[in-house]
Amino acid sequence: MKRIGIVDTTFARYDMTKDVVDVLTQYPGLIEWVRYTVPGIKDLPVACLKLFREKECDLVIALGMPGPKVKDKASTQIASQGLMEVQLMTMKHIIEVFVHEDEGGSPVELKNIMKDRASKHAQNAVDLLLFPEKLSSRAGQGVRQGFPDAGSL
Amino acid sequence: MKRIGIVDTTFARYDMTKDVVDVLTQYPGLIEWVRYTVPGIKDLPVACLKLFREKECDLVIALGMPGPKVKDKASTQIASQGLMEVQLMTMKHIIEVFVHEDEGGSPVELKNIMKDRASKHAQNAVDLLLFPEKLSSRAGQGVRQGFPDAGSL
Amino acid sequence: MKRIGIVDTTFARYDMTKDVVDVLTQYPGLIEWVRYTVPGIKDLPVACLKLFREKECDLVIALGMPGPKVKDKASTQIASQGLMEVQLMTMKHIIEVFVHEDEGGSPVELKNIMKDRASKHAQNAVDLLLFPEKLSSRAGQGVRQGFPDAGSL
Amino acid sequence: MKRIGIVDTTFARYDMTKDVVDVLTQYPGLIEWVRYTVPGIKDLPVACLKLFREKECDLVIALGMPGPKVKDKASTQIASQGLMEVQLMTMKHIIEVFVHEDEGGSPVELKNIMKDRASKHAQNAVDLLLFPEKLSSRAGQGVRQGFPDAGSL
Amino acid sequence: MKRIGIVDTTFARYDMTKDVVDVLTQYPGLIEWVRYTVPGIKDLPVACLKLFREKECDLVIALGMPGPKVKDKASTQIASQGLMEVQLMTMKHIIEVFVHEDEGGSPVELKNIMKDRASKHAQNAVDLLLFPEKLSSRAGQGVRQGFPDAGSL
Numbered sequence: 001m002k003r004i005g006i007v008d009t010t011f012a013r014y015d016m017t018k019d020v021v022d023v024l025t026q027y028p029g030l031i032e033w034v035r036y037t038v039p040g041i042k043d044l045p046v047a048c049l050k051l052f053r054e055k056e057c058d059l060v061i062a063l064g065m066p067g068p069k070v071k072d073k074a075s076t077q078i079a080s081q082g083l084m085e086v087q088l089m090t091m092k093h094i095i096e097v098f099v100h101e102d103e104g105g106s107p108v109e110l111k112n113i114m115k116d117r118a119s120k121h122a123q124n125a126v127d128l129l130l131f132p133e134k135l136s137s138r139a140g141q142g143v144r145q146g147f148p149d150a151g152s153l
Numbered sequence: 154m155k156r157i158g159i160v161d162t163t164f165a166r167y168d169m170t171k172d173v174v175d176v177l178t179q180y181p182g183l184i185e186w187v188r189y190t191v192p193g194i195k196d197l198p199v200a201c202l203k204l205f206r207e208k209e210c211d212l213v214i215a216l217g218m219p220g221p222k223v224k225d226k227a228s229t230q231i232a233s234q235g236l237m238e239v240q241l242m243t244m245k246h247i248i249e250v251f252v253h254e255d256e257g258g259s260p261v262e263l264k265n266i267m268k269d270r271a272s273k274h275a276q277n278a279v280d281l282l283l284f285p286e287k288l289s290s291r292a293g294q295g296v297r298q299g300f301p302d303a304g305s306l
Numbered sequence: 307m308k309r310i311g312i313v314d315t316t317f318a319r320y321d322m323t324k325d326v327v328d329v330l331t332q333y334p335g336l337i338e339w340v341r342y343t344v345p346g347i348k349d350l351p352v353a354c355l356k357l358f359r360e361k362e363c364d365l366v367i368a369l370g371m372p373g374p375k376v377k378d379k380a381s382t383q384i385a386s387q388g389l390m391e392v393q394l395m396t397m398k399h400i401i402e403v404f405v406h407e408d409e410g411g412s413p414v415e416l417k418n419i420m421k422d423r424a425s426k427h428a429q430n431a432v433d434l435l436l437f438p439e440k441l442s443s444r445a446g447q448g449v450r451q452g453f454p455d456a457g458s459l
Numbered sequence: 460m461k462r463i464g465i466v467d468t469t470f471a472r473y474d475m476t477k478d479v480v481d482v483l484t485q486y487p488g489l490i491e492w493v494r495y496t497v498p499g500i501k502d503l504p505v506a507c508l509k510l511f512r513e514k515e516c517d518l519v520i521a522l523g524m525p526g527p528k529v530k531d532k533a534s535t536q537i538a539s540q541g542l543m544e545v546q547l548m549t550m551k552h553i554i555e556v557f558v559h560e561d562e563g564g565s566p567v568e569l570k571n572i573m574k575d576r577a578s579k580h581a582q583n584a585v586d587l588l589l590f591p592e593k594l595s596s597r598a599g600q601g602v603r604q605g606f607p608d609a610g611s612l
Numbered sequence: 613m614k615r616i617g618i619v620d621t622t623f624a625r626y627d628m629t630k631d632v633v634d635v636l637t638q639y640p641g642l643i644e645w646v647r648y649t650v651p652g653i654k655d656l657p658v659a660c661l662k663l664f665r666e667k668e669c670d671l672v673i674a675l676g677m678p679g680p681k682v683k684d685k686a687s688t689q690i691a692s693q694g695l696m697e698v699q700l701m702t703m704k705h706i707i708e709v710f711v712h713e714d715e716g717g718s719p720v721e722l723k724n725i726m727k728d729r730a731s732k733h734a735q736n737a738v739d740l741l742l743f744p745e746k747l748s749s750r751a752g753q754g755v756r757q758g759f760p761d762a763g764s765l
Binding site for chain 4: 688696703705748756762
């Protein structure tokens with residue numbers, strides 16, 4: 001049994017945790033999960049660390065929606081640096097699922113990107129833990145999350 | 154009893170500590186607080202570390218007002234990186250409450266943003282320590298501090 | 307016998323691992339290799355760390371294709387910082403082989419850059435482990451990977 | 460007796476150490492100081508670390524004058540990141556006194572900014588070590604170094 | 613006897629090690645040196661760490677020529693961050709001698725900058741190890757490497 005942590009924010013405008021859980025529940029007896037909600041993306045890294053150290057998670061999925069302003073992009077760098085550092089402290093993967101608010105032209109489009117990216121990365125998380133050979137078979141294939149695959153050259 | 158550290162600066166043009174304390178005093182017997190003032194935002198991280206290590210704080214609220222110049226934005230990144238690193242060193246949350254001087258069009262507007270952001274994040278700090286389920290119930294709801302909530306998509 | 311790790315991504319649009327392996331197989335009995343595939347470039351650093359710590363690799367070649375958007379460039383910085391940190395944690399070289407999607411004007415051109423850079427850096431990896439004096443003999447000579455050498459001034 | 464380290468550079472075009480020492484000498488028996496000069500701002504962090512670890516300093520004042528070019532601004536980020544990291548390694552304050560060469564319109568103006576900033580930050584350093592309550596009494600007051608105070612909103 | 617490490621790259625278009633060695637050989641019995649060549653600037657930090665830990669160097673001179681593209685500037689930040697981190701891990705100076713390819717208008721001009729900067733920084737390295745008081749006597753004097761001194765204000 002592998003335990004996946006899910007960290008999300010109150011700042012995001014769509015609850016991606018639902019889409020992640022929809023994937024994880026397809027692996028009963030193999031995958032269990034625990035959730036931790038924080039205010040914004042800069043609060044995610046220490047939440048991930050706590051899930052690894054206090055809840056014995058094997059991998060964490062970090063969900064966030066960076067805002068469109070310059071200062072939001074700067075905050076994203078800080079958050080991502082922190083997520084990187086936590087991975088190296090714990091030697092465990094964190095799958096960062098960030099959807100920038102300006103990636104979608106309309107609210108519907110943005111929501112669809114968020115759903116697609118969250119679902120596909122939840123599957124990536126499962127594959128990293130249980131089926132790593134599936135990822136190797138797709139290396140260099142231009143796989144995308146949030147959008148259709150770009151394909152190989 | 155949980156102890157919250159408050160670090161602030163002489164550089165900021167409004168004393169957000171007052172607004173934070175107004176929230177914290179609503180939790181007598183549950184929350185106590187200690188304050189540490191430094192010159193500018195780049196001095197905040199080591200002050201946070203000292204509050205965690207020397208004053209046994211459970212969480213720190215870091216208050217700052219980055220200036221509007223390019224070099225001020227660069228300093229903000231340094232300060233935020235430091236706050237991130239302290240969180241990972243201590244495995245405790247730091248709630249960064251930064252209001253950029255150019256977020257408000259007028260002094261009154263800027264002051265209102267600062268008051269609102271400080272108050273709401275003080276509540277977030279309390280919730281992280283005492284009522285984490287309140288945050289989970291608001292995940293993905295487009296919650297904002299300093300401005301009205303953006304709402305869910 | 308030296309062991310080289312190869313980490314690559316499903317995001318990249320060409321499988322550079324093939325070109326790396328073509329070089330490494332020229333050193334039977336001297337070089338062996340192990341592969342690890344992850345979704346995107348920000349997942350590479352912890353994969354490298356795991357190859358060093360769990361698979362006893364002596365050097366890792368990290369293959370990636372950053373996308374063309376501003377946010378992709380930002381992700382590249384995070385990935386590169388992580389690769390740097392892993393090197394300093396383990397005191398071992400990671401050869402970063404990143405080809406930005408916008409380095410090539412056409413798909414064919416991009417693919418050629420990727421093949422050339424992967425092959426030449428695979429040779430650099432071998433030289434660092436087995437023939438370091440070959441590198442010293444080329445110091446300051448304007449050697450390039452992905453493009454023809456620039457030459458010395 | 461508290462010991463303050465002063466690190467400065469040969470790159471800077473004005474010797475701010477004089478202004479710092481003018482302040483520190485007003486506290487005989489309370490403050491002593493030691494100096495370390497390096498070539499440029501990127502050499503300051505390890506010099507600070509050596510002053511903390513080898514000379515038992517309680518706080519370090521880091522004096523530097525970043526140049527006006529884009530690459531100088533990039534170097535400033537590296538230097539500031541290093542100063543941040545040293546603070547967190549030692550749990551001691553470093554007061555960064557950087558004056559960008561393009562902050563002053565004329566040489567005289569630039570020199571005046573450097574003198575003012577160095578003096579006022581020397582006082583901040585003394586206050587952090589000996590009179591922290593003085594800083595708290597000025598929290599949120601828009602205090603500036605190098606320029607007149609901005610005042611509170 | 614002090615040992616100085618020299619790390620350089622095959623990417624650079626001029627062999628600055630020659631100019632460094634010309635300076636170091638002026639101190640027989642006081643300074644000895646060891647060299648390590650890597651492909652590019654992002655490979656320098658771990659090479660420096662190895663020189664400190666495996667070759668007992670007292671200081672390292674890191675020679676590199678960042679390219680002119682935006683992505684080259686980004687790589688420079690990664691390299692410089694790594695050099696900073698190694699200094700703080702070892703508490704020893706690394707003198708970064710980077711000449712950006714676009715600092716010189718012509719190949720001759722670029723080569724002259726590289727020779728001048730390498731020579732002068734080699735002297736700085738010697739002074740830091742053997743004659744630190746020489747540096748203090750030049751503090752705040754606008755000393756430059758690669759170009760004539762800017763002088764004091």
